[in-house]
Amino acid sequence: MTWLDIAADDPFGVHNLPYGAFDPGDGSSRLGVRIGDRVLDLAALERTGLVEADGTLQAATLNPFMALGRTCWSAVRERLTELLTDTAFRAPVERLLLPLAEVTPRLPFDVGDYVDFYSSEDHATNLGKLFRPGSPPLLPNWKHLPIGYHGRAGTVVVSGTDVVRPCGQRKPPQAEVPTFGPSQRLDIEAEVGFVVGAASSLGTPLTTKDFQDHVFGVVLVNDWSARDLQAWEYQPLGPFLGKSFATSVSAWVVPLDALAAARVPAPAQSPPVLPYLADDRTGYDIHIEVVWNGTVVSRPPFASLYWTPAQQLAHLTVNGASVRPGDLYASGTVSGPERGQVGSFIELTWGGAEPVTLADGRTRTFLEDGDTVTLTATAPGPAGTVVGFGEVVGRILPPST
Numbered sequence: 001m002t003w004l005d006i007a008a009d010d011p012f013g014v015h016n017l018p019y020g021a022f023d024p025g026d027g028s029s030r031l032g033v034r035i036g037d038r039v040l041d042l043a044a045l046e047r048t049g050l051v052e053a054d055g056t057l058q059a060a061t062l063n064p065f066m067a068l069g070r071t072c073w074s075a076v077r078e079r080l081t082e083l084l085t086d087t088a089f090r091a092p093v094e095r096l097l098l099p100l101a102e103v104t105p106r107l108p109f110d111v112g113d114y115v116d117f118y119s120s121e122d123h124a125t126n127l128g129k130l131f132r133p134g135s136p137p138l139l140p141n142w143k144h145l146p147i148g149y150h151g152r153a154g155t156v157v158v159s160g161t162d163v164v165r166p167c168g169q170r171k172p173p174q175a176e177v178p179t180f181g182p183s184q185r186l187d188i189e190a191e192v193g194f195v196v197g198a199a200s201s202l203g204t205p206l207t208t209k210d211f212q213d214h215v216f217g218v219v220l221v222n223d224w225s226a227r228d229l230q231a232w233e234y235q236p237l238g239p240f241l242g243k244s245f246a247t248s249v250s251a252w253v254v255p256l257d258a259l260a261a262a263r264v265p266a267p268a269q270s271p272p273v274l275p276y277l278a279d280d281r282t283g284y285d286i287h288i289e290v291v292w293n294g295t296v297v298s299r300p301p302f303a304s305l306y307w308t309p310a311q312q313l314a315h316l317t318v319n320g321a322s323v324r325p326g327d328l329y330a331s332g333t334v335s336g337p338e339r340g341q342v343g344s345f346i347e348l349t350w351g352g353a354e355p356v357t358l359a360d361g362r363t364r365t366f367l368e369d370g371d372t373v374t375l376t377a378t379a380p381g382p383a384g385t386v387v388g389f390g391e392v393v394g395r396i397l398p399p400s401t
């Protein structure tokens, strides 16, 4: 039990302790750990000598700390738990707690490379039907490898950042030539992101067993997608400007250690995968909620994903490509089999053909200017607790002229 005055069922209790970066009000970026509705100033804590992490907690982002590797992550997490539970430490630690409401979240890590996968069978099937009607929805490679593409690391933004509606080329199927203008089919993708901590060596692939030692933690991701731009540009090289304008991540990186109780068996795979992709089928029971202008429109179940994050890591390094601290790889859109479980609005409204009605009585197909989308998620924690992921929220601004 923590000495802090927080409810036993608080999703940000001592069983969670997610890391982030925050601006205390002076324009700087400082590392912190969230506990309840407060943030513990890790830079100041390290300077007191109560925690030791080679000075890495003085940095503006988590990258130097994440580079230290799992032994250090576990030691610091254990020490933080001790400091927040043993009343002997209450006096020196309590002084370093700030109300969450008084700080501004910053991007918690410098994003190295950003990869986005496509690992939900339901999502891939739905998108196949919508983008390629008349063809088999799953391409022949889909069950043999986790399909992915490299996204744009420099436009990954922290939750709360507004998203300007992108402009670009689009060509409806019946049109003869493309036109240019603001996207008319602006969409979201609800995803879970994995943040690499420990680097690997160029030329040496990681195995599925290396996942625990290289992945530091988990964030929520909204991979904003302009479907009209995407549909016209994506063949043959894959997503480009239809997705690179912005990708939002949640402010708090939930340590992998906080998700031990959320492990569930991932779906069985058939046909069998090649040996380098064989894994112990560890999935995570993360329950996502998609909230559109205040209305919950969907509840995507992460546990349903066909490809696990361990397989994704093994696949993305199997050619010898290395990973670095701050690399981010996202699961791909999380969709379950039901309409109320899909992770994108193109699926929710079936290509815009079936509008949804929000709580304010207004209908929607794709995003309108001024709309706000919030993704939240929880997972089971130890001893009946709940692990919170916070939220990733973004509001759509009109296109720049």
Ligand SMILES: O=C(O)/C=C/C(=O)CC(=O)CC(=O)O
Pocket (backbone or CB within 6 Å): 116, 117, 118, 119, 120, 123, 124, 127, 128, 131, 189, 191, 223, 225, 234, 239, 331, 332, 333
């Ligand atoms: O099937 C397609 O052509 C396109 C699929 C996507 O847009 C999905 C994507 O970005 C990967 C994912 O999030 O699952």
Ligand SMILES: [Ca+2]
Pocket (backbone or CB within 6 Å): 116, 117, 189, 191, 223, 332, 333
């Ligand atoms: Ca995506």
Ligand SMILES: [Mg+2]
Pocket (backbone or CB within 6 Å): 151, 222, 223, 224, 225, 243, 244, 245, 246, 247
């Ligand atoms: Mg994106």
